[in-house]
Amino acid sequence: MFAEFMELANAMDPKAEKSDLEPLRKRLEEHQVTKVDSSLVEQLMSKVRTLTTSMTEKAEFAELEQVKLQVNALNGSAAESKESSTKEAEAVQAKFSAMTRAVGRCVSAEELQRSVEDLTAEIDKKADSSKIDLLVSQVEILSDVITPKLKRGAGGRPGTAKKKGFGKAETTAPPEHASREMQ
Known part of the structure; x- marks a missing residue:
């Protein structure tokens, strides 16, 4: 032991x-x-x-x-x-803040719809006015072409007005050269 x-x-x-x-x-x-x-x-x-x-x-x-x-x-x-x-949380918070600011700057759907409708109306007006301007310019061109012919013709009135009986009862035949130019 x-x-x-x-x-x-x-x-x-x-x-x-x-x-x-x-x-x-x-x-x-x-x-x-x-x-x-x-x-x-x-x-x-x-x-x-x-x-x-x-x-x-x-x-x-x-x-x-x-x-x-x-x-x-x-x-x-x-x-x-x-x-x-903590850094990740701060980064997420910064992204969230940026997104919140971006959302605040965004236009709502209603405002966007109104803007599109206003723009469409303005485009229609411009299209109508451009059509009118085009028609006016065409009428001016036609007027420039027809005016000298009418001045050479009888009294400045077109022959169709005389045939239908508009205006004076006296009828005078247009000169021959005026009717040739109109054809």
Whole structure:
């Protein structure tokens, strides 16, 4: 049993705890007791528990340091994630504001319909006035062509008016050259 305790003491022998077990080991070797005293066993067990506890704490400390490093890494990545999320939220807010301003500047469908109707009416007026202008120019051209012929003819009245009996009762025959030009 003594050998087992010695092996246990050697197996769990961290440098900080070795000084506590050394006096016990020397005392056991000096007496070379074949029967172990119960108080000695209690002392050894107490030292084993203390040693086990300290080793566990040391192991937990290392694990705790690893956990702390992981927590710090997660905290850093969480901070970066929060920062990137904040930037993304700001970008979305800016886009939303831009879209809101653009919508505010847009013309409503009713206003657009009214504008199209007004434009259509103006185009119709211009088309009608251009037709009238075209007709006026054609009448002016015809007038320019017919006026000299009529001046050469009888009294400035067309021959059709004389034939139908409009105007004076006197009828004078138009000169021959005037009737040839009209044909």
